[in-house]
Amino acid sequence: MNHSGSIIVEGDSDNIFKLFESEEKEFENGRASYSVKKNNHKIEFVIKAKDASALRAVLNSVAKNLIVYEKVKDEQGN
Numbered sequence: 001m002n003h004s005g006s007i008i009v010e011g012d013s014d015n016i017f018k019l020f021e022s023e024e025k026e027f028e029n030g031r032a033s034y035s036v037k038k039n040n041h042k043i044e045f046v047i048k049a050k051d052a053s054a055l056r057a058v059l060n061s062v063a064k065n066l067i068v069y070e071k072v073k074d075e076q077g078n
Helices: 013-021 052-075
Strands: 003-010 032-039 042-049
Touching (some): 003 052, 013 042, 013 052, 032 052, 042 052
16 A cells, blocks of 8 residues: 655745755665655655555654754754
């Protein structure tokens, strides 16, 4: 069974896009991949996975990177 999901992030699209630009988009085990699209002030992550566990892993991975980004941004006072 194939699964998919998306995350849309609004604001600071240039920096967030740069953050994920160098990340590996397809996982070694071949169970999941994602793409990043920039549209004006929004970033869209489109995730495709072969099973629910792989989908959850990618969602968590993207979310963790966004959390780190927000914490660093807050520390810098932006």
